[in-house]
Amino acid sequence: MRVLLALGGNAMTGPDGGARPEEQIAAAQVAMRSVAELVASDIDVVVTHGNGPQVGNLLVKNEIAASVVPPVPLDWCGAQTQATLGFVLMNALDDALRERGVRRPSAALVTRTLVDPDDPGFRRPSKPIGRYLPADEAAVLVEHGETWEDRGERGWRRVVASPEPREILDAAAVHALVEAGFVVVANGGGGIPVVREGSGLRGVEAVIDKDLGAALLARSLDVDVLVVATDVPHAVLRFGTPEAEPVGRVAVHRLRALAAEGHFAGGSMGPKVEAVCRFVEQGGTRAVITTLDRILDAVAGETGTVVVPT
Numbered sequence: 001m002r003v004l005l006a007l008g009g010n011a012m013t014g015p016d017g018g019a020r021p022e023e024q025i026a027a028a029q030v031a032m033r034s035v036a037e038l039v040a041s042d043i044d045v046v047v048t049h050g051n052g053p054q055v056g057n058l059l060v061k062n063e064i065a066a067s068v069v070p071p072v073p074l075d076w077c078g079a080q081t082q083a084t085l086g087f088v089l090m091n092a093l094d095d096a097l098r099e100r101g102v103r104r105p106s107a108a109l110v111t112r113t114l115v116d117p118d119d120p121g122f123r124r125p126s127k128p129i130g131r132y133l134p135a136d137e138a139a140v141l142v143e144h145g146e147t148w149e150d151r152g153e154r155g156w157r158r159v160v161a162s163p164e165p166r167e168i169l170d171a172a173a174v175h176a177l178v179e180a181g182f183v184v185v186a187n188g189g190g191g192i193p194v195v196r197e198g199s200g201l202r203g204v205e206a207v208i209d210k211d212l213g214a215a216l217l218a219r220s221l222d223v224d225v226l227v228v229a230t231d232v233p234h235a236v237l238r239f240g241t242p243e244a245e246p247v248g249r250v251a252v253h254r255l256r257a258l259a260a261e262g263h264f265a266g267g268s269m270g271p272k273v274e275a276v277c278r279f280v281e282q283g284g285t286r287a288v289i290t291t292l293d294r295i296l297d298a299v300a301g302e303t304g305t306v307v308v309p310t
């Protein structure tokens with residue numbers, strides 16, 4: 001069996017979204033213990049991860065330091081988060097494999113994702129990144145030309161362009177590493193967004209939704225089960241109301257109908273639901289949305305929102 005595990009950026013950054021190194025390392029250790037257990041049962045595992053909090057924080061650092069050192073564009077920030085989180089995840093994975101006495105090599109791959117330069121996502125920023133701020137502080141940044149959005153209880157968050165992922169350009173390299181027995185970390189943050197220019201590629205300033213990127217990578221690698229690990233155990237109907245109801249095992253056409261009724265918020269649960277639907281519609285056996293600590297049961301289809309073909 002082959003599994004793609006998509007780790008949520010928010011779920012990896014602790015309760016206040018602070019993204020402190022020790023919180024990210026601790027979350028990676030929890031997730032990688034489960035990955036080691038899967039690998040020990042002879043399951044091929046590919047890991048991808050979000051980068052919303054981390055790429056937003058890097059962008060702020062660049063902006064604040066701009067008068068001292070040259071700032072780098074958002075796609076470079078995305079590439080940097082792939083490297084940092086790849087490093088953290090590989091360390092945690094190697095430790096977890098060693099603890100279980102499993103000998104499997106790991107690799108983290110800088111991964112590029114093709115997007116369309118005319119994608120409407122460039123005109124309508126929709127991807128929340130970085131820290132949350134109170135409304136009055138966000139208003140000051142809006143005056144300086146940034147786009148911020150009210151994200152509910154936790155406050156306001158900056159939003160940036162998020163085009164559709166069209167092709168995972170380095171999928172063949174991921175595939176070769178998986179076939180050679182590596183546990184691979186790839187396509188972090190949905191991949192570094194690039195467009196074709198002449199006979200080459202150019203990075204573009206955007207952040208791809210990692211769950212949509214994960215669905216595309218999963219199909220490119222003939223993955224059987226996609227697990228989207230986040231900070232809630234299920235997708236929920238009437239989320240945040242007294243009538244909230246978790247979605248358990250569900251056929252993909254039913255989940256599509258629930259999404260059309262507007263149960264899943266844009267920029268958070270909405271793209272996860274879209275990603276799991278796409279994966280199952282395109283031939284995946286099952287896709288599961290649940291929390292980081294339930295990965296093993298999720299792979300078996302025994303917990304979370306379990307999406308199946310019929």
Ligand SMILES: Nc1ncnc2c1ncn2[C@@H]1O[C@H](COP(=O)(O)OP(=O)(O)O)[C@@H](O)[C@H]1O
Pocket residue numbers: 007008009010011012050052229230231232234235236237238239263264265267268269270
């Ligand atoms: N219908 C819903 N069911 C469950 N969670 C929802 C729903 N709508 C919005 N959410 C929010 O989605 C969040 C998970 O998405 P997100 O923060 O993007 O996760 P991650 O960074 O882990 O990928 C949850 O913490 C929850 O607040």
Ligand SMILES: NC(=O)OP(=O)(O)O
Pocket residue numbers: 007008009010049050051052053128188189190207208209210211
């Ligand atoms: N790139 C991305 O979707 O990151 P998050 O999952 O952290 O929002």
